[in-house]
Amino acid sequence: MPLIEYLRYPIFQRALVASIVAGGTFSLLGTVVVTLNLTTIRFALMHMALLGAACSLALNQQPVVGAVVAIVVGSLLLGPLSDRMKMDAGLTSALFMTGSIAAAFILFYRARVPAMEAFGLFTGSILAMTETETWVILIVGAVVLAVFVALYREIQLVLYDRELAKLLGVPAEAVRNGLLVLTGLAIGLAMRIVGALLVDAVMLLPALGAMMIGKSLAQVLVVCSVLGILSASGGLLLSMAVDLPSGASMTVVAVMALVVVATIKSILVQRRGVRDE
Amino acid sequence: MVKSPSKPECAPAILLRDVTAGYGHQLVLDSVSLVVGRRESVAILGENGAGKTTLLRLILGLVQPWSGSIEIEGKAVESEADRRRARQRIGYVMQGSVPGKLPISVEDAVLLGRWGKAFSYLTRPSKQDRAAATRMLELVGIEDLKRRDCRELSGGQVQRLNIARALVREPGILLLDEPTTHLDRNAQAALVDLLRSIRQTLGLAMVVVSHDEDQARSLADRAYRISDLALTLDWGESACR
Numbered sequence: 298m299p300l301i302e303y304l305r306y307p308i309f310q311r312a313l314v315a316s317i318v319a320g321g322t323f324s325l326l327g328t329v330v331v332t333l334n335l336t337t338i339r340f341a342l343m344h345m346a347l348l349g350a351a352c353s354l355a356l357n358q359q360p361v362v363g364a365v366v367a368i369v370v371g372s373l374l375l376g377p378l379s380d381r382m383k384m385d386a387g388l389t390s391a392l393f394m395t396g397s398i399a400a401a402f403i404l405f406y407r408a409r410v411p412a413m414e415a416f417g418l419f420t421g422s423i424l425a426m427t428e429t430e431t432w433v434i435l436i437v438g439a440v441v442l443a444v445f446v447a448l449y450r451e452i453q454l455v456l457y458d459r460e461l462a463k464l465l466g467v468p469a470e471a472v473r474n475g476l477l478v479l480t481g482l483a484i485g486l487a488m489r490i491v492g493a494l495l496v497d498a499v500m501l502l503p504a505l506g507a508m509m510i511g512k513s514l515a516q517v518l519v520v521c522s523v524l525g526i527l528s529a530s531g532g533l534l535l536s537m538a539v540d541l542p543s544g545a546s547m548t549v550v551a552v553m554a555l556v557v558v559a560t561i562k563s564i565l566v567q568r569r570g571v572r573d574e
Numbered sequence: 575m576v577k578s579p580s581k582p583e584c585a586p587a588i589l590l591r592d593v594t595a596g597y598g599h600q601l602v603l604d605s606v607s608l609v610v611g612r613r614e615s616v617a618i619l620g621e622n623g624a625g626k627t628t629l630l631r632l633i634l635g636l637v638q639p640w641s642g643s644i645e646i647e648g649k650a651v652e653s654e655a656d657r658r659r660a661r662q663r664i665g666y667v668m669q670g671s672v673p674g675k676l677p678i679s680v681e682d683a684v685l686l687g688r689w690g691k692a693f694s695y696l697t698r699p700s701k702q703d704r705a706a707a708t709r710m711l712e713l714v715g716i717e718d719l720k721r722r723d724c725r726e727l728s729g730g731q732v733q734r735l736n737i738a739r740a741l742v743r744e745p746g747i748l749l750l751d752e753p754t755t756h757l758d759r760n761a762q763a764a765l766v767d768l769l770r771s772i773r774q775t776l777g778l779a780m781v782v783v784s785h786d787e788d789q790a791r792s793l794a795d796r797a798y799r800i801s802d803l804a805l806t807l808d809w810g811e812s813a814c815r
Contacts (some may be wrong), residue, residue: 332676447696454686456676461739464634464666466658466690512723513679 303537311431312423312533312543318438319490319499320529321522323483325445327504328517329476332456334387338375338477339500341390341397342484343419343493345371348397348404350415355408360415365485367397372481376474386477419493423533423543430489437482444479445518448472453514490529491544498548499529506558510565524554584611584812585648587747587779588633593642595632602628604803605642611812612647612746615773615780617790619808620800626783627669629800630749633781635660647746662691665740669751669783672732673724680727680735681707681720687739710738713775714768730761734768741772747779748772754789766792 303309330336349367350360371393379386405412426434445452454462455472462469487496503524504517511517532547541549588610596602602625610616620626631637632644635657644651646660665687673683684707685699692703699707711717714734719727727735733753740748753769754762766789773780773793784790790797796810 328676332674334675450686450689450693450698451695453676453678453682454689457674457678457683457686460668461686464636464661465686466661508675508677511677512721513677513682517677 300534300537307428308424309537311426311428313530315423315426315431315434315490316529316533316547317526319434319483319487320503320525320527322438322441322525323487323499324503324507324521324525324528325441325518326476326480326483327500327502327525328508328514328521329452329456329480330501331504331508333473334385335390335477335480336501337387337390337394338372338480339484339496341375341393342368342371342481343488343496344394344401345397346485346488346493347415347419348401351401351404351408351410351412354410354415355404368481368485369478371397372478373474375481376470376477380470386473419488421487421489421492421544423490423547426489430486434486434490437479437486441479441483444475449514452476456514491547495544495548498532498544498551499525502548502551502555503528506555509558509562524551524558528554584614586610586645587612587614587647588781589645590632591643591645593632593639593644595628595637595639597628597637601803603632603800603805606805608798608805609812610747610779610781612779613777614812615782615794617794617797618781618783618800618805619785619787619790619797622785624800625803626800627751629805630666630751630781630783633747633749634664634666662743663745664747664749665743665745665778667733667736667740667748667750667753669755672729673727675725677723677725679720680711680716680722680724683724683735684710684720684738684742687742691743706742706744707738710742713741713772714738728761729757730765733757733761733765737768737772741776745778747781750780750782752783752785754784754786762789769793 304313330338345367346364349363353360353363375386375389375393379389382389401415404410451467451472454465454467455469459469483500484496487499491498503521506524507517507521511520528551529547532550533543535541535550536543536546586609588608590606590608592605592607594601594604606629618626618629628637632639635651647663649656649660651657651660685703688699688703688706693699708717708720711720714737716731716734719731724732724735754765757765770793782790782793794810796812797808798805799808
């Protein structure tokens with residue numbers, strides 16, 4: 298079936314809109330994850346989602362409800378607890394990750410929770426998303442974009458130098474904690490789009506590529522957004538064209554985009570080296 | 575005892591009277607007094623961990639005194655609002671401040687120094703802010719690097735950028751915490767020359783924390799030493815007494 302035919306169906310229309318919004322906005326939070334050294338946060342929040350799902354199943358509720366609550370609570374606690382324990386938020390994430398997976402396994406055993414049902418959270422597909430989930434992505438995407446536009450200088454200060462931000466009067470902890478909560482929400486939604494193991498395709502890979510070639514935060518955010526849209530919607534269209542799983546297809550496009558960016562960067566560096574000599 | 579200044583240019587920019595301070599239950603400075611005139615430069619010497627940075631943090635209002643009083647440019651610093659106002663008048667070059675992972679242009683990194691003074695939430699830096707940033711980059715000699723990513727700068731260039739960012743707030747007081755740490759000898763000498771020239775050009779009150787006696791003599795009119803919780807005059811005397 299030609300691509301254009303697919304787009305007559307609401308399921309594909311929703312998927313395309315979700316891929317553009319999530320790719321274009323969630324990737325912006327990838328810059329926060331990379332800059333603040335939070336690469337373990339996504340694993341921590343995924344494991345907390347598993348614990349939340351286990352709690353839900355133990356209470357005969359839908360696993361996704363507990364998972365979302367756990368992700369939000371986890372991302373709210375992460376920043377303040379890191380400050381109180383005087384630990385890097387990346388290290389606190391490791392603590393959350395191991396603690397919640399252990400608690401989830403105890404629940405599976407003691408409450409006789411069907412573990413595979415809870416692990417089902419980790420699989421996601423953009424084509425399986427409901428209309429409500431698409432609306433949630435649109436709203437969270439709009440909030441992410443609004444926050445980056447409205448608080449651009451404050452975010453820049455916090456990501457550049459938190460001590461300097463505090464000195465100048467920016468509420469650095471509040472800004473960081475707000476970004477952590479948005480990151481948690483984006484990770485939860487990205488899990489529904491590509492599955493837990495491929496969340497990086499939507500969030501981290503575009504940010505890594507953008508940070509290779511951007512010379513300012515504004516450049517990084519624009520490139521990041523473009524790479525995110527290219528990966529997510531490009532991957533979705535590729536999956537329709539050649540019949541591939543959508544999550545894997547998005548990830549392949551994101552990896553290819555990163556390789557292209559890295560190659561361009563390396564050529565530019567070499568050229569500058571020759572010119573300087 | 576602190577004496578009253580007689581000349582207008584000697585009006586105290588910084589005045590600490592019998593200030594005692596510390597962290598938690600640990601006493602770091604005990605009944606410390608210091609006066610720095612508006613065009614004076616003072617060095618603070620001492621071993622690592624003696625309390626030199628704590629003294630700067632007291633002046634900045636980032637550490638609150640247990641007892642004693644602090645005045646910045648003649649105004650008592652008592653409440654949080656006083657501390658915020660006082661910080662508007664102080665430029666601070668932190669020890670070992672190096673660029674992180676974030677790509678940021680040199681111009682933007684300097685402009686950020688005007689946050690809370692010239693622009694703030696939901697407002698953008700104006701043409702005047704950019705002009706001020708350019709002036710400061712010219713003053714520290716790295717205006718040709720303003721479009722460069724900070725992550726590509728050398729140690730000496732980073733420190734010049736940090737000084738430009740502290741000065742772009744148009745402060746009356748400049749605090750420098752070990753400004754030449756991690757720099758090679760040539761870069762250290764160049765930075766000391768730059769700071770001397772800035773002092774002459776802008777006529778600021780300067781407090782330089784250092785463990786290098788020679789550097790302190792190049793930059794300051796007099797030096798105090800922190801040892802055993804006390805601050806004592808090490809050499810030099812104030813022309814304002």
